[in-house]
Amino acid sequence: MAEFSRRNTLKLMTATLAAGASFSLLPRRAFASGQITVLNWQGYGTDEAWSLKQFTEKTGITVVHDYYSSESEMLTKMRTNPGAYDLVVLNAARCAQAVAEDLLQPIDFSKVPNAATVDEALRSNPNFSKDGVGFAVPWVWGMTALAIREGKPKPESYNALADATYKGRVAMDDDAIINVGIGALMTGQNMNDPQDLAAVTEALKSIKPNVKLLWSTEDQWNKSFAADEFDLSIFWSGGSVRSKRNSKLPVEFVVPKEGAVGWVDGLGIPATAPNPEGALAFANWMIDPAFYVEWATKVGAPASSNSSALNSLPADDLSRQVHNPDYLKTMSIMSALPDDRREAFNNVWQEVKAFYAE
């Protein structure tokens, strides 16, 4: 190294400073009044290009997205990035958790005219409200149950997962709450509060010889199913419709006699949202029959919470057939879990996974 003249050293330092400054400026988002940021799973309704185009034409509001790959990641993002999101798609169970942590603001339903025809049972779901105040617009509901390759016999019970005829042909959802729920249904317990977790653990462990893989995204499920890696799987009702319609996969959604694990997703507005007005307008569009019919028929969607939107679907629609209202009778809806139970569920699944890996 030769000597450094003052000029050169200063030049180097300036360049470093400039680089640092521009780097720290880059991630800052422009909070234009006509823009909202939506936090959601990727490819889950809110980010359909045709819908965003129509919405921007109608309201002048542009929509940008950020994605999460698990529900706890969504909560983590809301906790750690205040002011970053205007609208968050969140499950009923997680909604109660978010409300308890003051992460959401109350919904002004007068600004969501389409909510008038939203199913009252969903709107008054205790997970979505606190002291009679609604904290999320119910958006869509659906089921998690079994998916089977077409041509195979339809399973009647979740115990088919442990049936020796499916040796090495089962895929499980890598989600602690769902799996403990299925385990509870297999052993005849309340899905939201199983008293005998040891029995649940044993039931899940009994599936081991059949388990081929644990899937964590719909894309991974589609690729593996298309590659004929498994026949029977824990899967989502909406996912099965999308796989069948878009990827032409020979899959059939089955609700066994124990009933499906039900879920409801809502649209919540973070307490720190920079543009709540725009978020309400977008929430209204998300339950609009015009949007829903196009989403459900062209892409495949879970059942809309808006009964007038669901009734606008053609009678032979795949999604309408899969989301048969009869299933609502046997379906248990996932509700909020206290921290210690959630931790216990996570430990059960962690232990079962370790057992699968032995």
Add this chain to the structure above:
Amino acid sequence: MQNDQLALAQTRGSVDPRVKRPLPAWVSTTALLLPTYGWLTLAVFLPLLTMLAFSFMSATPMGKTPVEFTLKQYRAFIDQPYLLRIGFNSLMMGFWTTLFCAILGFLAAVALVRATVGKTREALLVLILLPFWTNGLVRVFSWTMVLRENGFLDNLLHMVAPDAGSISILYTRYAVVLGLVHGYLPYMILTCYIALVTIDDAIIEAAASLGARWWTILYKILIPMAAPGLISGAVLIFIPVIGSFMEPRILGGRVGVTMGTVIEDQFTQAFNWPLGASLSFTLLAVVLAIFATFSGILRRGTAG
């Protein structure tokens, strides 16, 4: 005096008419070191310290749950004994990956150094580094296409022997180690290559002229002299491999449960950062203990 000035002008090679006054040496030194140490503090030391603090908390300090000081997170291996098995499997995964990387990487480096010269050698080095430019996730996913049933390998086999069964190893430990070896091999090739190029050809010629066979040259000269490269490569590979979670998750299927995936689950799924942090530090302690046990060998190797 005049001579001194002339000499000074010469060393600077100054044809620039502008006057340049040299800065005191410590200013340049500090200015040049500042970014490095600033970055180390910001990117390594502070996050590590934060995680250490997290590992003593009873709950993640976000949200409304009250946070208390506790040591219970470090009891995880006692309270959840199945973690021991996962930890052992992760160490074995690290061992096999490092071993295969060492064998393949050392041989590749020997071939590079002994069998090529000049431009060819440079081109081959670039080819070895080329996969580094692709995203690791893409490389792992492409392995799933090669290894799965009716995948690339199966199709190749069925062209030769149409009745043969599937040789798919996807969703087994072999697939995980294969993916990891593929991902980390370049580190070993580079560290071994750097150690091997410094060996004087004359030593090998002398050994050969005194009647040493190729295996004697390999075991008595090449391996001992390249030991620093082998060891630094092994350390570079072993540490990230036992904490890896992407490769086991994608290639391992149901057997792809490692300390890495357990820790990742604590951060992304269970939202139990304290447990994730304490597991990470326990793993770090185990790694340090392993290196401490072998520190004698490591020191001798790197000194040679």
